[in-house]
Amino acid sequence: MNTGKGEKHHHHDHDHQEPPYHVIHKLPPGDSPYVRAKHVQLVQKDPEAAIVLFWKAINAGDRVDSALKDMAVVMKQQDRAEEAIEAIKSFRHRCSKQAQESLDNVLIDLYKKCGRIEEQIELLKQKLHMIYEGEAFNGKLTRTARSHGRKFQVTIKQETSRILGNLGWAYMQQGSYLAAEVVYQKAQSIDPDANKACNLCLCLIKQARYAAAHSVLDDVLQGKLAGSDDPKSRSRVKELLHELEACQSSLLSPKSSELCLEDAFVEGLDKLMSQWAPYRSRRLPIFEEISPYRDQLAC
Template structure:
């Protein structure tokens, strides 16, 4: 009996150890990689062990994602991008969406990958339209800082559009970014996207429109308006806006134009995917045509 009790105590101890360090149970290549990453805090050694886990077929979905995240933290974004592209075919269908999200973050970090980021974000929007996002469900469970929460298709669409707008801004294509941010705000408005939309309008010297957008943030009408980071940014933009309003340029002189068929008529493009119309999600019924906005 004493042996049994000792064994039971040992099992409890092992369980507590894994819980405290947020480690999966067992002694596989993936578990060893997580131990080195989280307990020993040796990212380079962890990357080597994640490679071994992938080659051994041990929790490949998690191993590839975790390795890419550690590589990103080590400023090895290029390697992480190539690793995901090379080995994602070994991962399950359920893991592809998470890998795409990691790729988007990597493209943001890696200069010169804006076009790749834009292409990936457009593909994610197509997946939502075709009913393939969230494995066809209207919501998914996400995790942040150890906390679980539900994300709706509406929120995900707005988030992806926000990332797409940011990518266009990196290209200096403020008109395209404005169109995308405006659409994102129609779906699920928040203070951060409003500030970016304001900046896009300012870059086009459309100061009165920019001020209207900014006032919604400063008046606390949007989600996140009360967060110090958002409010500080809004106040900085207001100062910049006040300085800019004394100088007026023609927006045509900026040479801003949209040369992207995806943006010139998103609804029209969606209508071309007729085989998937019966599976598309209601969120796209709520998006008004981009063309109407561009004609103004």
């Protein structure tokens, strides 16, 4: 943030003008219920008191978009995620059209935290549908996102890949590994990274397709993907390699693994049918991608 005043670097302290108080603490200027809530949240660091003040701001109609979103995030941090979900559902109608997409993002996080997988999948599909219809980002090609105080641009492509990645994770929680695999493959073809590669590898291990799992990991090992060098990615690759070795050394009866694949395949197909039903014409490439697995099932 450009603070204007107080940016010049003088060596003499008495010359140095402090930037305004609200700038130092990253607070909005002025005095209103919302500003007071932010002050209690960021300066006094009292989340429970901040939640009460965010409610006041929402009821007073003061910066409702920000107040509802901020309150939900603080509630999530306080392990009050179920309450945050109810708050968003009850009060989002008071928020502007522009705020709805970011409220959906907060909801997806909250559903994830509460283990409400079905609702998370529903909302992710809805977001994909908005992208297909050209309604995402309020019709623009990029949007500004914030992370750790920094602003950066997110493209529709990156957003699609991120949503598909989240959808893959949700399918994995349900044990729908084939559906997860197809979704991760799609996400990787749009915007590949090491994290999704590791998740894809896990989908393949769960289906006892070890050679395919190995080749996915190789891309990360050779540093071909964004985030390959992250310490987090490196330790995950180690774990996955370990798991691969363990699985390959224990002799699985081919009969049982075949059955798992059959179940996952059918379940995955049902999921995909419902997911891409509204846009039949665009659905075809996805099914071409999974057609090779039919041969594996024929035997």
